[in-house]
Amino acid sequence: MIAHRFLSATTRSLSRRALLSSSFSTTTSNHDVFSKISFIGTGKMAQAMIAPLITQKLQAPSSINAFDVSDEALKQIEELYPGVQVSNSIQDSIKDANLIVYAVKPQNVGKVHAEIRRAKEEKGSDGVRDDAIILSVAAGTPISNFVEGSLVEKVARSMPNTPAQSEWLLFLLVHYSTNNVYYCAIMRNIVAPVLLILFLVHLFIAFLPNQIISHQTIYYTTIEVGAGVTVWGCTENINADERKKIKAVLDSFGKSVFVDDEKFIDMSTSISGSGPAYIFLLMEAMIDAGVHMGFSRETATVLVHHTLLGSTKFAMETGEHPAVLRNSVTSPAGTTASAIYELENGKFRTVIKDAIWACYRRSLEMGGKCSQVGPNRVSTDTVLGMGGPLTSDKRSHHPVEPPMGEMKTKS
Numbered sequence: 001m002i003a004h005r006f007l008s009a010t011t012r013s014l015s016r017r018a019l020l021s022s023s024f025s026t027t028t029s030n031h032d033v034f035s036k037i038s039f040i041g042t043g044k045m046a047q048a049m050i051a052p053l054i055t056q057k058l059q060a061p062s063s064i065n066a067f068d069v070s071d072e073a074l075k076q077i078e079e080l081y082p083g084v085q086v087s088n089s090i091q092d093s094i095k096d097a098n099l100i101v102y103a104v105k106p107q108n109v110g111k112v113h114a115e116i117r118r119a120k121e122e123k124g125s126d127g128v129r130d131d132a133i134i135l136s137v138a139a140g141t142p143i144s145n146f147v148e149g150s151l152v153e154k155v156a157r158s159m160p161n162t163p164a165q166s167e168w169l170l171f172l173l174v175h176y177s178t179n180n181v182y183y184c185a186i187m188r189n190i191v192a193p194v195l196l197i198l199f200l201v202h203l204f205i206a207f208l209p210n211q212i213i214s215h216q217t218i219y220y221t222t223i224e225v226g227a228g229v230t231v232w233g234c235t236e237n238i239n240a241d242e243r244k245k246i247k248a249v250l251d252s253f254g255k256s257v258f259v260d261d262e263k264f265i266d267m268s269t270s271i272s273g274s275g276p277a278y279i280f281l282l283m284e285a286m287i288d289a290g291v292h293m294g295f296s297r298e299t300a301t302v303l304v305h306h307t308l309l310g311s312t313k314f315a316m317e318t319g320e321h322p323a324v325l326r327n328s329v330t331s332p333a334g335t336t337a338s339a340i341y342e343l344e345n346g347k348f349r350t351v352i353k354d355a356i357w358a359c360y361r362r363s364l365e366m367g368g369k370c371s372q373v374g375p376n377r378v379s380t381d382t383v384l385g386m387g388g389p390l391t392s393d394k395r396s397h398h399p400v401e402p403p404m405g406e407m408k409t410k411s
Contacts, residue, residue, distance in 0.1 A: 033058050033245050034099040040090055040112050041103035042068040042077050045137050045160060048228075049101065050081055052252035067093035090115035091127060098129050099249070100152070102136040106366060109141050113149030120151050128152065133242060135249070139269055140366025143235060143262055156246050158232035159265050159273045160254070228254030231268035233261070266367065270359035278355065283308060 037059060039046045046066065053059040061083030067090050068074050074086040087093035090112060094100050104112060119127030133154040134146050146155040230250045234243065243258070250256035259265065283304055290300030315325055330336045357374035364371040371377075 032060055032063050033248050036063050036065060036097040037099045037101065038093045038097035039066040039101045039103050040093065042066050042073045043103060046101065046103035048253050049249065050084065053249065054081060056252055058248060058252055065093045065097065091119045094119065094128060096129065098132050100132055100134050102134060102138050104138060106138045106141050109138050110149065116150040116152060133238060135246060139273065140363050142367045154235055154238050156232055156234035156238060157262065157265055158230050158250060159268050160230040161228050161272045161276055229272050230254060230256045231259055231265055231272060232256060233259045233265055266363045267360055269363040270356045274359045
């Protein structure tokens, strides 16, 4: 009981926000990547970008400004990232900014356009800098939409994924039983006072009488992921030096891949953008199967997590084709061969590929483009008899006869 009350009090005193804010320094970086970065929207993706910019000293907190329609969200930004400036309007936020980050949902992009366009038309360079660059992380919205909607000529479009999201939560696992005390801390950029508190908690638990301590687990917060991959492209009027700066921002929370054709950004949405969801679904299915067989959920989760992690690292480090790696762990008539047979028989590959094509098509639809691409799809214009032969921008990746019954021409 004594231990429980002490630990509960300690947990309450070390609030999530206090831990997070202690991880960030308010000191100015030696050289800011941009003179001012304005974030329109302060959700998970925006915070995934703000956190490493500060901790890696790429941008001083004082040269970062954030706007959000929610006052509570802005208050949270001030608490989590001391020194970061907040604004109550988009026009105030973007003033003097040479990088404007659209960190909003696709349906809200138009509203941001309107505010930036108004600032540009009414105040000119005093409202929006002539050299301002828009960096979008909104899914499905093409570059042309930003240029035409905001009147800003320099636009970079990117597609990050979930592992880029950085939750600065100090993670402390304390597991103690009647005979043993174990703890594991994954810490990064945590100041000395926090470390001292953790050490004192550990000492307190270690010297408590065994009979007082029962099986309990305490979770404090925080792990930085920063292992995302971002595919991005930009308008031709963004010069080499500006591209280098944009890359520095995107590389701060993972790996960035530049493409010179915007179509690859839509394609990447279906692989790296939405890809984590496919992996999580596979992870969930494997864990559930383990539980069904008799493992505890905790044990099954550990086995699956490390299997996926180890397999990915091995594939990356060896550089071998996945088929070679799969064959290397598949013995003839063995257990793995039996499992692979069931996966192949269930059209595992086909389902995965169909899911990726479906995601790509939806990305095109969100951008107002023809989505009749992929297996068994042809250009909408061709199906409806509108126009001549297929051109390069209308042709499906796998042009075939239109599927019967799926689309009907008007009589």
